[in-house]
Amino acid sequence: MADSNSNVLAFTKHDHRRCKNAAIKAVELLCEERKLRLTPVRRRTLEILLESHIALGAYEVLEKLAKAGFGEKPPLVYRALGFLMEQGFVHKLEKLNAYVACVEPNRCAHPCFLVCKQCGRVAEQSVPKVSKQLAATAQQLGFSTATSVMELSGVCAQCPTEKS
């Protein structure tokens, strides 16, 4: 419980430049460790997603890549996103068909995504207990869980609840 609030940064005012730099640094380290190449496109794709805590569609990312002097063909962005997702540096929000950078790629596990439908910001919350509970329930039914998708849609603390 000690540091479990670090992820909810997305919904609170914070030094985002620092937030972003830390994430990039972490990815750089992990790439070194794993002997992976964080090429210019990949790095830039990550940076684009790290510009805010808002999830972007692949084609939004692609536009930004194009403006930054990279190509403008879909495979460019899908390859970069594919690499980043494989490594857990970026996550896809299935409900949104959108992509968001992982803020703590070095300690990301059992993530649940909180998506504010007002402001679009996404907080990644680690929920190991719930995750294991789900897997256990499934196991009782003879089902072996490999991967899970958990996404909540709602309204964050900063956003006014819509009046009916």
Add this chain to the structure above:
Amino acid sequence: MADSNSNVLAFTKHDHRRCKNAAIKAVELLCEERKLRLTPVRRRTLEILLESHIALGAYEVLEKLAKAGFGEKPPLVYRALGFLMEQGFVHKLEKLNAYVACVEPNRCAHPCFLVCKQCGRVAEQSVPKVSKQLAATAQQLGFSTATSVMELSGVCAQCPTEKS
């Protein structure tokens, strides 16, 4: 816990005709109650999805609708699916972009979907506790949950685990 295993029918041998008929009957009743029109296309769409516990893509459903003498244009199926989903008679699996019929539309709540990646069958399991726990965790972070997506991918009891 008493009847919580009724949903896992999807992964066990069972009288599926009965399973299917019960679901259709339930939907008919709910439509009457709610003064909704279960038109031919809508009914047929539901029937198509109820043919098995495997999720189908919208265009797969559309093909079957076409073969059954209905139209073949996308809006046909998306409208039918839209209606059925609004009413909770059909669910969309976000990870798969595929649609599956609800087996117990009259008592469906807090669903989590177990998707077998070998056979494609989908079991819908009600997980109210986990669901509330997630919402509570989110609430502590100032986040008001409206809807949630929970999908597990793995291997069901009937399918052999892939050997490495």
Add this chain to the structure above:
DNA sequence: TTTAATGTGTTATATTATAACATTAAGGTG
């Protein structure tokens, strides 16, 4: 410095989904 593997460029196309507007059918009202 050749080679093998990986990453990128490019063209084309597949897949999923919706907008917009015309037409038809259903249900309610006098």
Add this chain to the structure above:
DNA sequence: CACCTTAATGTTATAATATAACACATTAAA
């Protein structure tokens, strides 16, 4: 029943998301 209003469907077109396939370039490693 005739009228009207709403809901549903038909139709055309296009948007949005994603991948296949093959050519070329770069890297790292032998």
